[in-house]
Amino acid sequence: MIEPDWPAPPRVRAVSTQRSGGISRGAYTSLNLAAHVGDDPRRVAANRRALTEALGLAGEPAWLTQVHGTTIVDLDSEAAGEADGAVTGRAGKVCVVMTADCLPVLLTNRAGSRVAAAHAGWRGLLAGVLPATVRRLGGPPEEILAWLGPAIGPASYEVGPELKAAFDAADPGSERYFRPGRGDRWLADLYGLASSSLRAAGVTTIHGGGFCTYAESKRFFSHRRQAPCGRMATLIWLGE
Numbered sequence: 001m002i003e004p005d006w007p008a009p010p011r012v013r014a015v016s017t018q019r020s021g022g023i024s025r026g027a028y029t030s031l032n033l034a035a036h037v038g039d040d041p042r043r044v045a046a047n048r049r050a051l052t053e054a055l056g057l058a059g060e061p062a063w064l065t066q067v068h069g070t071t072i073v074d075l076d077s078e079a080a081g082e083a084d085g086a087v088t089g090r091a092g093k094v095c096v097v098m099t100a101d102c103l104p105v106l107l108t109n110r111a112g113s114r115v116a117a118a119h120a121g122w123r124g125l126l127a128g129v130l131p132a133t134v135r136r137l138g139g140p141p142e143e144i145l146a147w148l149g150p151a152i153g154p155a156s157y158e159v160g161p162e163l164k165a166a167f168d169a170a171d172p173g174s175e176r177y178f179r180p181g182r183g184d185r186w187l188a189d190l191y192g193l194a195s196s197s198l199r200a201a202g203v204t205t206i207h208g209g210g211f212c213t214y215a216e217s218k219r220f221f222s223h224r225r226q227a228p229c230g231r232m233a234t235l236i237w238l239g240e
Helices: 041-055 122-127 129-137 161-170 172-177 190-200
Strands: 012-016 085-088 094-099 103-109 115-120 144-148 178-180 186-188 205-208 232-238
Touching (some): 122 161, 129 190, 161 186
Parallel strands (some): 144 205
């Protein structure tokens, strides 16, 4: 597993899984944690149990049904459901998002009293999933720390001109996060786009990035490299 390298308070616990260490087979080898991608449900359940036990969690993580939107659930008062992020201020509640090229983003306040996880693919970034998560986390944005987990890297994420145009229309400054690819294609920097969105929401302390799920096939699942495929999980919770 990957432990975020960020100055979060000691009470804040967080990890991002890699693809090894489970019992799934074939395209899902081996620690697939997603139940919606065609893997054997029994193997997924076993992988999730193993993860929960390995992390010493008091209960099951709050697995979401992710839809590339901007709904963020507060686990202190709402059930996990159709959403693309979760926040909590209670010890033992575990926020989790699953990815296989999209960007997982973790947030905490400097006091270590609230944490959040968000699923940020291009659709979510364009729609404003990160500002929505910052708002639900609450408190002054300048007191929030962010960590960017494993996602497809800027050398591998080739997109069409219509996607670049959509980001340009939403924020002309986003042009700096695209560079020419083949023909009319562009190479997009998800890490840069996410950092820009966080800064616009008032969050300036941003760590992580530098991974590439597409290029690092032994470490990560990548939907763009091989579909169907499994999903990694990025989790954050508060210790006692």
